Amino acid sequence: MLIEINNITKRYVMGDNEVMALRDVNLCIERGEYISIMGPSGSGKSTFMNILGCLDTPSTGEYKFNGVDVSNLNDDELSDMRNREIGFVFQNFNLLPKLNAVQNVELPLAYAGVEAAERRERAVRALQRVKLADRMYHKPSELSGGQRQRVAIARALVTNPGILLADEPTGALDSKTGIEIMKLFDELHQEGNTIILITHEQEIANYAIRNVYIKDGSIHYDRINTNRTIVS
Amino acid sequence: MDYRENVKVALEGLADHKFRSFLTMLGIIFGVASVIAMLSIGEGAKREAIAKYQDLGVNNIIVREKxxxxxxxxxxxxxxxxxxxxxxxxxxxxxxxxxxxxxxxxxxxxxxxxxxxxxxxxxxxxxxxxxxxxxxxxxxxxxxxxxxxxxxxxxxxxxxxxxxxxxxxxxxxxxxxxxxxxxxxxxxxxxxxxxxxxxxxxxxxxxxxxxxxxxxxxxxxxxxxxxxxxxxxxxxxxxxxxxxxxxxxxxxxxxxxxxxxxxxxDYGIVIPLELLKQEEKERQMYNFLLGAIAAISLIVGGIGIMNIMLATVMERTREIGIRRAIGARKKDIMRQFVTEAVVISIAGGLIGVFLGISLSVLVSVFTDVSTYIRIYSIIIAFGFSVIVGIVFGYLPAKNAANLKPVDSIRYE
Structure with a gap:
């Protein structure tokens, strides 16, 4: 079992009100799964993603990643978890504008303490994997949206993380480019990567093998996608 | 992330905002320059006095007719x-x-x-x-x-x-x-x-x-x-x-x-060494005051750095969020911003050293005030500017490190 989530809740205090963003969520994810987590805005889906991505910790409950209890880790340990095990792909790419493609991809390795030569080699390999080796020295501003997202995916892949956590990865792209990105995720899944797709669009969720639907802070359904969109 | 990369990142950051970086440095530049110039004027006066009394002989007692x-x-x-x-x-x-x-x-x-x-x-x-x-x-x-x-x-x-x-x-x-x-x-x-x-x-x-x-x-x-x-x-x-x-x-x-x-x-007795000591005492006070004034300008320069660094941290919240998301520890972020502040103060310090030396040369050439630059004054001024960078870079860097990754990654 790669991810094991038992009865987690997340409370926020906003002024005088206490908001329950997640209540009693249970979820298990096996290595190599391709799962979508869908829900309308305000459903607690982003909170759930933050916890899955070790950006935040649950108020109560247990989150085990590869057998390690993440809910009790301190800030440095969470940083290391994100560095090693989580590959983030964001809606708005979140590349550093001043660094070129390969430097952006190298960055997680720099924080992992990998030395410069090896870093470059692995970053180039990751860029080759997303078919962007020829744009290596371009800055994000010199790349198209689809290319930027592929740089971001390369950055997520470069550390060989336990999961790829994609948050609305096609949200800022036109539909044709979006399909290309989804095709890339499909390939990555076939290569054995575990992919978690966070989205509010049914259309995107349909690319995944398993669909989880969150509503009002708890899981509404969790089922195998029988209506899967296949990109060939 | 080792310090060389931090320095590189800091330098690139500064190069992106050349004019702003220069303005930020200005306080340090003037601070360091004035410390060096002031100390060199004090030292020049001291050397002049010593030379003068040495002419009269430091082991001498002079009895002179009134x-x-x-x-x-x-x-x-x-x-x-x-x-x-x-x-x-x-x-x-x-x-x-x-x-x-x-x-x-x-x-x-x-x-x-x-x-x-x-x-x-x-x-x-x-x-x-x-x-x-x-x-x-x-x-x-x-x-x-x-x-x-x-x-x-x-x-x-x-x-x-x-x-x-x-x-x-x-x-x-x-x-x-x-x-x-x-x-x-x-x-x-x-x-x-x-x-x-x-x-x-x-x-x-x-x-x-x-x-x-x-x-x-x-x-x-x-x-x-x-x-x-x-x-x-x-x-x-x-x-x-x-x-x-x-x-x-x-x-x-x-x-x-x-x-x-x-x-x-109908005679007077002059002891050059005593006079030298006395003059030294008076001058020490004066030099201390000059130095203190110059040091204040360095501190003001430091506050300038802090001000800009705080703004920079705000401006780069998103960047901090991204770095944190891909695995930067608080310590890494902290180091990045302190390095940036120190790079500003070192760069300002170097320019200040140059300006200070030029000033003191100009003073001795164009006025009858003699100046003398001692290496220690350069070390003091420069060292102080680096310390100012660390001290005043610390708070903004701490703010940066304490930003919550969850919030900063979505900061627009």
């Missing part, structure tokens, strides 16, 4: 004081145990003539010991010897200034000059001396380079004083073995003179 009007002179003579005399010098030599050497000098002002040129100058009769007591160096020829003195030779040694005025480019040594009605042979020319610009006690400020030195014995025989009441000699320079005994010795000398002059205070 400047008196004819009336005052009449009064002290009426009270039986003969004025300073060779006998005073002899008694001091015999009684004061610490004395290593003693030089008497008598003076008149007279025209010195060579060919058709004439220069008004102080004619100073001294014993040969005078040359050893004071740090004079001879440029050409020799100072007159004990033999010259004992046999009352008609010889003289010229100051550098008067030698130039009288002889211009000609060789002075060996020539004959005329003072009053006496012909004297020039046996030596002194090296140029700093002009003695300040009056110290009974020692009036004057240009030492225009003096003409002659053997005292010959002087007393052949030169006549303008005033019949004039003392035999005008000054006694006493050199002691040990500068720790200066004060005691001077008390003893004062006691002797008071008796021999029948309680008439």
């Amino acid at each position: 400047n008196m009007t004819d009336e005052e002179l009449n009064e002290v003579r009426a009270k039986f004081s003969p004025g300073l005399s060779l006998r005073d010098a002899e008694v001091i030599r015999e009684i004061v145990p610490e004395v290593s050497s003693i030089a008497s000098q008598a003076e008149i002002t007279a025209d010195v003539r060579f060919a058709n040129r004439s220069v008004r100058s102080s004619i100073i009769g001294v014993t040969h010991e005078f040359y050893d007591i004071l740090n004079y160096t001879i440029e050409r020829g020799n100072f007159f010897s004990k033999m010259h003195h004992d046999t009352k030779q008609k010889v003289c040694v010229l100051g550098a200034g008067i030698a130039r005025q009288l002889f211009q480019k000609e060789e002075a040594v060996g020539q004959m000059i005329k003072i009053e009605d006496q012909w004297l042979e020039v046996v030596g020319v002194l090296e140029s001396k700093a002009i003695f610009t300040e009056t110290v006690g009974e020692l009036a400020a004057r240009d030492l380079n225009t003096d003409v030195y002659v053997p005292l014995s010959m002087f007393l025989d052949r030169f006549t004083r303008g005033n019949a009441l004039a003392s035999e000699i005008q000054q006694i320079t006493v050199q002691v073995h040990n500068s720790d005994r200066l004060t005691e010795s001077s008390h003893l000398i004062e006691e002797i003179l008071r008796r021999h002059h029948f309680q008439n205070e």
Whole structure:
């Protein structure tokens, strides 16, 4: 079992009100799964993603990643978890504008303490994997949206993380480019990567093998996608 | 993430905002420059003072006749004081145990003539010991010897200034000059001396380079004083073995003179070392104030850095979020921003060092204030600027590190 989530809740205090963003969520994810987590805005889906991505910790409950209890880790340990095990792909790419493609991809390795030569080699390999080796020295501003997202995916892949956590990865792209990105995720899944797709669009969720639907802070359904969109 | 990469990131960050970075540095630049310039002015003044007192001799006690009007002179003579005399010098030599050497000098002002040129100058009769007591160096020829003195030779040694005025480019040594009605042979020319610009006690400020030195014995025989009441000699320079005994010795000398002059205070005693120490004390306070003012400007510069860094952190919240999401620890973010602040302050510090050195050179070239830059002042100023960078970079960096990754990654 790669991810094991038992009865987690997340409370926020906003002024005088206490908001329950997640209540009693249970979820298990096996290595190599391709799962979508869908829900309308305000459903607690982003909170759930933050916890899955070790950006935040649950108020109560247990989150085990590869057998390690993440809910009790301190800030440095969470940083290391994100560095090693989580590959983030964001809606708005979140590349550093001043660094070129390969430097952006190298960055997680720099924080992992990998030395410069090896870093470059692995970053180039990751860029080759997303078919962007020829744009290596371009800055994000010199790349198209689809290319930027592929740089971001390369950055997520470069550390060989336990999961790829994609948050609305096609949200800022036109539909044709979006399909290309989804095709890339499909390939990555076939290569054995575990992919978690966070989205509010049914259309995107349909690319995944398993669909989880969150509503009002708890899981509404969790089922195998029988209506899967296949990109060939 | 090692420090080299942090430095690289910081430099790139600064290069992106060249003008802003420059403005941020400005405070540090002026701070460092003013610390260096101020310290160099203080040091210049100190060196000037030391040079001045060294000319007077740090182991010396100088007894000098008081400047008196004819009336005052009449009064002290009426009270039986003969004025300073060779006998005073002899008694001091015999009684004061610490004395290593003693030089008497008598003076008149007279025209010195060579060919058709004439220069008004102080004619100073001294014993040969005078040359050893004071740090004079001879440029050409020799100072007159004990033999010259004992046999009352008609010889003289010229100051550098008067030698130039009288002889211009000609060789002075060996020539004959005329003072009053006496012909004297020039046996030596002194090296140029700093002009003695300040009056110290009974020692009036004057240009030492225009003096003409002659053997005292010959002087007393052949030169006549303008005033019949004039003392035999005008000054006694006493050199002691040990500068720790200066004060005691001077008390003893004062006691002797008071008796021999029948309680008439027609002389003054100057101890150059004491004056030097006193001046040093006053200057220390002054230098401290100057330094403090300069240090304040450095601190103001630091606040400037902090201000900009706080704004930078706000502006780069998203970047911080991204870095945190891909695995940067708080410590990494902290280091990145502290490095950036330190890079600003180091760059500012370097420019400031350059500016400070230029300023102090300009001051010494274009004003009569002398400056001297000591390496330690550069180290202090530069070191202080780096510390300012660390101190004032710390808070903004801490703010950056404490941003929550969850919030900062979505910051627009």
